């Protein structure tokens with residue numbers, strides 16, 4: 001099939017960006033979206049232009065490295081799917097596709113479609129862990145974890161840290177990302193000792209990194225390629241309130 | 249190849265195997281807690297091996313610096329592992345033990361691994377599960393709250409721990425969280441979007457690395473008292489593999505050129521259940537978890553002219569070739585055996601799909617027996633992934649699968665301390681030549697990465713740090729300037745060619761050479777041909793490659809070009825190693841060496857060794873060092889799955 005691509009190009013963080021239009025022929029419906037961009041890049045390079053920079057690695061929906069807002073939607077039109085898992089059979093011959101980076105104050109653009117998501121790492125550093133020094137753990141079965149709790153933890157832990165939730169949110173909030181980690185660890189007995197301090201410092205860091213506030217738009221849940229539920233946000237809010245009251 | 253073959257020493261402890269690791273640890277020197285911060289350790293890579301090592305060394309008090317290519321440590325290729333991690337807990341009480349895991353791993357590796365290492369791995373496996381559970385890894389549980397296990401990869405006991413189909417993700421996120429805790433407390437300095445482009449050695453001892461800041465393009469010098477290389481495997485030499493796009497041999501290859509021996513590069517694992525190639529545009533292959541073979545039946549049409557759709561082909565016109573050839577293991581034969589059998593069927597023209605390069609994996613019987621809901625519960629996410637990629641619904645029509653490059657057992661040679669032949673350079677995880685011999689069993693790589701990272705290296709690193717060889721150099725040393733100048737020159741050279749071919753097309757061509765000649769079946773003639781084709785392709789690369797842009801900004805084309813340039817050199821070594829190994833074992837199958845019924849014929853008399861190659865200059869023959877393998881406990885026998 002033949003497509004028209006409107007792609008965001010930007011030389012660096014301080015440069016001004018603009019859309020660039022490319023007609024691309026020879027796209028097969030078996031290609032993944034990123035393979036379609038590979039094809040474009042090969043053509044650009046052979047015609048003496050620079051390749052479009054975009055982030056990707058595993059190309060199977062698990063590393064969270066790929067991003068892109070496709071026709072206004074983070075990770076494109078298919079629900080529960082990352083950009084790298086999106087296939088061209090979801091598009092038709094003659095389509096026009098607008099491709100932009102994830103946009104958020106806390107995700108500065110590095111180049112073209114590549115953004116800096118290290119603010120997510122900072123949120124994890126603030127408390128997204130259980131302090132368990134190597135070598136000091138009890139037997140794996142010494143602490144029982146009810147299956148429902150461990151399933152709940154796993155549902156939240158499935159987050160791939162891609163930032164699609166932030167890109168989809170009108171306020172560029174990182175609530176779903178932060179809440180997913182808070183909920184994962186709060187659901188497990190191992191996570192209880194640090195539960196209160198964790199939620200307080202992660203939320204504080206989230207604010208300091210320049211993410212917006214939650215106004216219950218639920219766009220994050222709709223865009224999440226792992227379909228993490230906004231119920232995690234409710235859980236985080238409850239934990240936060242409780243912790244704030246107890247520490248004051 | 250070289251005529252002389254000096255013997256290599258593994259520094260393995262002796263004595264009863266069950267006591268070796270404990271005794272060895274006692275014999276290792278200790279460094280006083282207060283003194284540890286004076287030692288700097290550079291950990292390259294943040295996969296399971298690297299993240300676990302960096303976090304643990306920082307907890308112990310060392311000054312740690314950690315580097316990775318991706319924008320966050322959490323994105324390392326380990327994240328993609330699906331199936332699970334083995335441990336000898338024997339929670340199901342089904343006869344497992346440390347000894348049995350050790351035995352299975354030595355046998356599964358076709359008697360080409362070091363016994364002492366494998367035993368240590370089996371021993372540590374239990375501590376790994378404890379550690380990960382304490383970190384909050386949401387392992388699958390039973391209703392009573394106990395950890396759940398499953399049987400995986402044909403094992404006759406249930407020893408595999410898992411977190412849905414995302415075990416690698418959850419283990420890596422556990423290690424990542426431990427690492428980030430140390431970054432927050434100042435124990436680790438974390439540098440992301442950095443690529444190690446050279447190892448710096450002074451008088452043959454590791455002194456640090458040169459890294460490229462991938463965002464600014466700048467080259468940076470990092471000195472350290474010890475360097476831990478945790479950079480993963482080299483499967484992408486085949487262009488198409490199940491590895492992530494950034495997975496590479498570059499870091500290991502640079503260390504090889506600085507004196508680290510490369511061991512058994514020809515031992516690669518080709519996984520039997522992957523989604524087949526759909527066209528030339530394909531950039532990677534996707535693994536379908538091995539667990540599918542617990543319920544799926546593999547078959548091809550008996551008649552190679554049979555073009556009917558699978559549902560139209562009646563039972564008696566199907567050949568369930570694994571069940572026919574291996575009645576006792578059936579569809580659960582080990583990976584190397586299953587892959588080769590699929591290739592054999594396709595070679596006979598019985599392959600299915602447009603390309604005739606795939607076989608059916610059929611869930612029809614399982615769905616009739618257990619019902620679709622139960623099958624969906626077990627494999628729902630895999631079926632969904634399959635449909636997303638192929639557009640076909642595996643509940644209705646059999647999956648089509650074909651083998652793909654998946655894992656590399658070869659890697660930098662290390663002794664029992666995981667120290668390479670360059671003092672001060674330790675190699676962990678898939679990057680070392682490891683504990684898996686000629687074939688890795690399912691769910692064993694995660695175990696090895698975490699064993700190396702959490703438990704082995706943090707103990708054995710003192711073998712160097714307390715050895716008196718530590719030089720305490722800083723980056724003003726001329727060796728750093730020299731290595732940096734070389735790296736700068738190479739990157740200018742890549743940008744300067746401005747030829748007529750893209751990096752991808754050259755990489756693709758290399759991959760085809762490797763797949764055809766150094767893949768599932770190898771012959772002397774094919775390997776010799778491959779060596780000369782790789783040499784000419786390498787020349788073409790340096791005359792014809794076109795790399796756009798500049799070195800002074802984020803330039804993915806330039807990054808890729810550098811990695812492919814190293815594959816162009818490394819591919820030749822793989823072929824050389826495969827040619828020298830005149831036997832078939834595990835994933836290495838030489839057509840000249842097979843039994844009457846087409847099984848691998850091992851030659852223990854002449855090849856019971858690890859082949860460790862020493863670099864002598866790119867156009868020079870490598871020197872082969874052999875580490876003799878001795879088996880005190882598990883006597884080599886022919887693997888039989890009939």
Ligand SMILES: Cc1cc2nc3c(=O)[nH]c(=O)nc-3n(C[C@H](O)[C@H](O)[C@H](O)COP(=O)(O)OP(=O)(O)OC[C@H]3O[C@@H](n4cnc5c(N)ncnc54)[C@H](O)[C@@H]3O)c2cc1C
Pocket residue numbers: 292293294295296297298315316317318321323324325326327328329330331332333415416442443444445478479480481490491492495496498499535654655676677678679690691692693694695697
């Ligand atoms: C699809 C798939 C499924 C798998 N499933 C299983 C399974 O179920 N069970 C199992 O046991 N094993 C499985 N494996 C194998 C296992 O995942 C890997 O062998 C293991 O995770 C490798 O871990 P590692 O830490 O050695 O390296 P990796 O995870 O590959 O990490 C490499 C790290 O090194 C960094 N790096 C690389 N080069 C450089 C450089 N030049 N400079 C700086 N940094 C660099 C990378 O950024 C990364 O951080 C699977 C593999 C694949 C591909």
Ligand code: FES
Pocket residue numbers: 055056057058059060061062063064065066067082083084085
């Ligand atoms: S590239 Fe890994 S999730 Fe898309």
